[in-house]
Amino acid sequence: MRSPTIPNHGRWAEAGQVLAMEARALKAGGADFAVLCTNTMHKVADAIVCGSGLALIHIVDVAAGRLTAGGIRAVGLLGTRFVMEEDFYGGEMSARHGVDVLLPGEADRAFLHAVIYGELAKGLVTSATRDRCQAIIADLASQGAQAILLACTELPLVVSEADHAIPIYSTTTLHALLGSGPAGLAGRGIGAENAVARLTQGPPVRSLAGKEWRTRQDSNL
Numbered sequence: 001m002r003s004p005t006i007p008n009h010g011r012w013a014e015a016g017q018v019l020a021m022e023a024r025a026l027k028a029g030g031a032d033f034a035v036l037c038t039n040t041m042h043k044v045a046d047a048i049v050c051g052s053g054l055a056l057i058h059i060v061d062v063a064a065g066r067l068t069a070g071g072i073r074a075v076g077l078l079g080t081r082f083v084m085e086e087d088f089y090g091g092e093m094s095a096r097h098g099v100d101v102l103l104p105g106e107a108d109r110a111f112l113h114a115v116i117y118g119e120l121a122k123g124l125v126t127s128a129t130r131d132r133c134q135a136i137i138a139d140l141a142s143q144g145a146q147a148i149l150l151a152c153t154e155l156p157l158v159v160s161e162a163d164h165a166i167p168i169y170s171t172t173t174l175h176a177l178l179g180s181g182p183a184g185l186a187g188r189g190i191g192a193e194n195a196v197a198r199l200t201q202g203p204p205v206r207s208l209a210g211k212e213w214r215t216r217q218d219s220n221l
Contacts, residue, residue, distance in 0.1 A: 012043060012044055013047070015041070015044055016044035016046075016047025016048060016051065017047065017051065019036070019041070019044060019047070019048045020047055020048050020050070020051025020052045021051075021052075023048050023049075023051070023052035023054045023056075024051070024052040024053075024054070026052075026054060027052055027053060027054040031054060032055065033054065033055040033056060033057055034048070034052075034054050034055070034056050034057070035056075035057050035175065035176075036048065036056065036058075036059065037153075037172075037175070037176070038153065039059060039079055039080070039083050039089070039151045039152055039153065039171055039172075040079070040080050040082045040083055040152075042058065042059055042060065042088060042089065043082055043086065043088045043089075045058055045088070057175070058092075059151075059171050059174075059175045060089060060092045060093050060096070060097075061096070061097075062171070062174050062175050063093070063149055063151070063169065063171045063174055063175075064093050064096065064097035064099055065097075066169060066174050067097075067099055067147060067149070067169070068097060068098070068099065070147070070167070072099070072146045072147045072167070073098065073099055073100060073146065074099070074100040074101075074102060074144050074145055074146050075093075075099055075100070075101060075102065075145055075146065075147050075148065075149050076102045076103075076104075076137065076140030076141070076143075076145035076147070076148045076149065077089070077090050077093075077101050077102065077103055077149050077151055078104065078112060078133075078136070078137075078148060078149065078150055078151060078152065078155055078159075079112070079116075079150075079151035079152040079155070080112070080113050080116055080117075080152060081109060081110075081113040083151045083152065084103050084104070084109050084112070084113075084151075085103075085109065089151060090103070102140050102143055102144065102145045104136050104139070104140065105139075108132075108136045108139075111132060111136075112133075112136070115129050115132075116152055116154055116155070120152075120154035120155070120157050120158065121154055125157050125158055129158050130158045130159075133155075133158050133159050134159075134163060134164070137159070137164055137166065137168075141164075141165075141166045145166065146166070146167070147166060147167040147168070147169060148164070148166055148167070148168050148169070149169050149171060150168065150169065150170045150171060150172075151171050152171075153172045155170070156170045156172065156173075
């Protein structure tokens with residue numbers, strides 16, 4: 001597995017411009033919406049939509065819709081430092097969806113960030129990392145987390161729902177199922193006929209209306 005290239009803070013604007021250019025090409029090719037298949041790069045989601053005019057199925061909206069549909073109002077968030085510590089993810093989930101976000105302590109956040117890029121992104125999985133992740137999850141549960149959100153594509157390599165009493169949700173899975181259209185929605189136990197109707201009504205898509213975000217939510221995912 002190739003290690004992802006994550007821009008430093010001085011290059012986020014450049015990354016947003018590149019992705020906006022790609023989104024414009026997709027729109028010109030007939031795409032109705034885009035799915036950004038990474039958690040951390042949603043830091044530039046605004047730049048993509050504003051720079052392309054193409055609607056985006058935002059991973060935070062998808063994840064929050066699943067959580068609130070299950071009555072979950074407090075979630076433990078695991079991911080890169082960018083995801084855990086910056087407002088574009090946890091802040092969005094709290095402000096837009098009313099979900100309280102609980103974070104691991106400083107040492108645990110540093111650990112998660114390091115193993116994501118130093119081990120998991122390289123395909124390395126160790127029992128020590130799995131054990132540490134289990135301890136982090138147990139600590140978040142003791143603080144009141146009703147579920148855990150794996151907001152990183154690599155974390156499911158070391159965290160399994162079967163290992164925990166608390167519900168574990170992979171944003172990668174939720175995002176992919178919704179973005180795949182009727183077949184993906186049907187895979188969540190929704191009848192194919194209803195899946196088609198709900199996709200037509202609109203998934204949680206963020207689009208540009210003037211200079212403002214406009215969000216259509218499907219909280220019953």
